[in-house]
Amino acid sequence: MIVFPFAFHSQTMRWSTVLYTGMFICFFLSYVRILYLSDINIETFKKLLRWIIYAYAVVLIIQIACFYTGLPIFNKINIDITHGFPRLNSCGPEPAWTARMIVLIIFFYICLCDYIKGYKLSIKELFVENKKVCVSFLFVLIMCGSTTGLVLGGVLLARFVNLKSLFYVLFIILALLIIGEQAGISSFSRLAKFIPAILTLDQDTIMQADGSGASRIIPTLNAVKYISLGSFDGWVGHGVDFDQSILKLGGITTNGGALSLWINHGVIVQFLFWYFVFSICTIKGEWISAALCFLFITGGITLNLQVLWFMLVLFITFKYIVRNNESIYNNLNNINNE
Secondary structure (H helix, E strand, O other): OOHHHHHHOHHHOOHHHHHHHHHHHHHHHHHHHHHHHOOOOHHHHHHHHHHHHHHHHHHHHHHHHHHHHOOOOOOOOOOEOOOOOOEOOOOOOOHHHHHHHHHHHHHHHHHHHHHHHOOOOOHHHHHHHOHHHHHHHHHHHHHOOOHHHHHHHHHHHHOOOOOOOHHHHHHHHHHHHHHHHHHOOHHHHHHHHHHHHHHHOOHHHHHHHOHHHHHHHHHHHHHHHHOOOOOHHHHHOOOOOHHHHHOEEOOEEOOOHHHHHHHHHOHHHHHHHHHHHHHHOOEOOEHHHHHHHHHHHHOOOOOOOHHHHHHHHHHHHHHHHHHHHHHHHHHHHHHHHO
């Protein structure tokens, strides 16, 4: 990120961007260092995730109560209260980010439950043993009004689909659709329009279906036109923020989405970034982990956004705790055998 722009497009070099990225990297490395020196265990991490989910639900309840009582909305950031049912942010910086974060958190909570049990829980067993957590999660996912959340929730739900659980999965989907329709939550109708629109790959159609969703998909579609392996700039990039000088969405400047690094810094940097992220954000035997990571990146989550590093922190923490727990278990077995 420094070498190519500095060597080949020095006029575009902006050290503030480099320093901003550097702060994220330093934070992440510092966190990993502290994590590896800690004695956090599975139960502690599970309890932490559970209370974070509760916090999201409680804050959202307060926000909804404030909206309907006419009181100033607590912790309002990037909310939308002018189009029917309010789209509220809860503890996140905006509804879409809240949805992403809550799905990630519940995913790791489920993984921890599975690990403690020693097998993958069915959706029925998960709900029976964790009613409050599941209800809190569903409440936030639905009531924050994010279409992105519904997509991610659907992917997460696919983790439980098999012949035994098919009835419960269909029941949950039907119940959510009814609740969304009765409550007037627009995210359900927007999703119904958005999915067919994406399949057309037509930018105008996608924009008409859902402007918010389009802002996350169209930048990547636009960026495809500017990437290449047959040119020098395709390998070393066009320079810092070059994508923002050529890509627009409805007259508004955008980045290159999932291909932003390729346009600005070249294919080598882009593939190194993908390797770094996916090497951390994949869990053996959990295809959902790779799917969520893919959806995050293709959904407009770039290098200098907090939610990317939040995802990396959760994955690295889960992997460390599981690996550390297995190491302790093996050591105890060795002692007992001796």
